[in-house]
Amino acid sequence: MVFFFQILMDGIATGAIYALVAVGYSVTFTTMRVLNFGLGMWVMLGGMLTYTMHVSLGLNIVVTLIAVVSVLSLMGIVAERLTVRPFVGAGSEGWVMATLAVGLLFVNVAELVWGRNSLRVPAFVGQDVLRFGAFGIYPQNLLIIASSIGAFLALEYFYYHTLWGKAFRAVAHSPDTSRLMGINAGGVATASYALACVLAGVAGILVVPITLADPQMGTVLGLKAFVIPIVAGLASPRGILICGIAYGAVEGLISGYLFSGIRDILAFGLMIAVLYWRPDGLFGQPSAERA
């Protein structure tokens, strides 16, 4: 029993990391029908900048958070204007390659700037293990679970209770109509792209004490996190949270009860099975309704 619950708890903690990154995919897809395929590398950038600011320069974690968010939102705005809008405007699918290219560029630059070594960032909420009887968990993992839930709640609130959020949804529904209604659809597109980059960067800040900071830290994470919105349905933050946590738990249980070598085979196989059964994802709206 201890075995089962410890594995489940850690699976949930890992899943919350996936969910936090996965939300970023959903934001741009909801508004622009665009995905940032290099999102994992934005996570990495958030993590590396955290190392430089929090560890090398010794800045307070709140100051670091504000600085990273500012830098990444600016970079997100620039990236959208340079690598997404020209292609979307021309009706090209070139943004698929362009967003990935930006990510790969980040990895190479990061390897030159920070080297390939894994760098340690101490946990912001203490390094000591919390023990509940036979179970143990790191406070940082609890912070990540809380942040994932927080990010989901904030997004739901934003979409349904703020003017900008309503503009996001209007643009998602029909960019042309929303333009006629006086919504700055281009501005919304840029803002949503920058928001996705910032969310990824915040995920980077939160996970870096667990994953260590190195230029490759976002690569696998970005890929795994990509599975979540596909399974959950790209437009559903709520579904992403639930599926992310479930995916982490399933991964943990497969490693625990079968063996770790087949974990990814089974987990990705499960994803294909889900898509076969529900092509729009578990929480997605069938696309016929959207047309």
Next chain:
Amino acid sequence: MLSKLMRLTRIAQAALVAAGLYAVPVNAQEPVKIGFAGPMTGPVSAFGNEIKRGIDMAINAVNAQGGVKGRKFEVVVRDDEFDPVKTVAAYRDLVERQKVLAMVGTANSAAMLAVTPLINDQFHVPTICVHTDATAIIENAAKAEGRDNYLFRLGMFGNGQADFLVDSMVKKFGHKKIALLTWTAGYGQIGRKELTRRLTELGMKPVADETFETGDTDMTAQLLKIKAAGADVILHYGTIKEAVSIFQTRKKLGEPMAPFVSSWGIAVPALWKAAGSLAEGTINSNVVTVDGPQSPERQALVAEYYKRYNQEFDDPASFFDAYDAVILLSIAMDKVGFDPRAVRTALENIPSFKGVSLSVDHPVFTRDRHEGHTVDDMMLGRWTDGKFLEIQYDAGGPYITPVTGQKKYIDPVTFGLR
């Protein structure tokens, strides 16, 4: 008659040289070129530069003694960017255009394996490998066919390291239940195969055989299974990043937890930088450490390194092995001159050697053994307060020496200090 005439001419020349009137023939002054291609730029440049620092300091030492037979040593460096394709091109350039007489190997096993057949079949230039540990670099086709093998190595080698790790844990630490925890990528799986082979040879088998993927951040399932199997010790092959995940998970799961042993792949100062005190009490194999009390020779070299480069070591083994490699080449050349084929044979006939990485009373290399370090020359080190301290043994069991004269015994069960 002719030879007498030549001798007279030589005597006359020597007299003129002594008088400063006759220039020594150009070839006697021409420097001895030692080739090195390695990652000098890019993300793994730390290893290429560390090897080059070893070569540079050894060349300084050789030249300070006046060189070999009046010829100074000189290194010719090419950047292979850790890319095997570029290594092949760089080796061609070094051998065919730069006419290097010997080489020190690159920092990438895959690249070394790519140039191994070229070195033996076309270049015929003795090459001493450091840093790369793939068994097949030395156990190559030329060796299997009984031809001259131009590849030599200082440092760890794959199957020897697995033997050493397993034997140390079984025979010196007295463990019977060994768990494997290896990376699913090439390096980890070669390690897993070699460790399993050695355990089988000793009539044992691993009580748990767990793996992990690149980027895994949690090892709970693997470690709980290892715990449930009642393992005494965990043998690991992998990289630093996932090792830190293992350490984090170990701490979370709490005691009792089998102690952790890994190969030299992570036995570098970067491990402590990434893991901090989580690495305390873990053990790695290696051939050398710069922490703790040192021989005077090594002490002097370490001091000179700090003075010259004003930085910490990136990979002490690469530095010291490269240093010894150049010194061994100078010894061989001093004996037989500069023909690469003769130098190759001479390397097999150096009766003993006192170097900074390797010190042996038997031949450094033989016709059949091109591994300088044997299992007897490998060491285990325990990470202790940021230092990688060599483990030695006496009647009281394994111990470390944090400072001269101080002896701290290691509890073989927990790797804690007593």
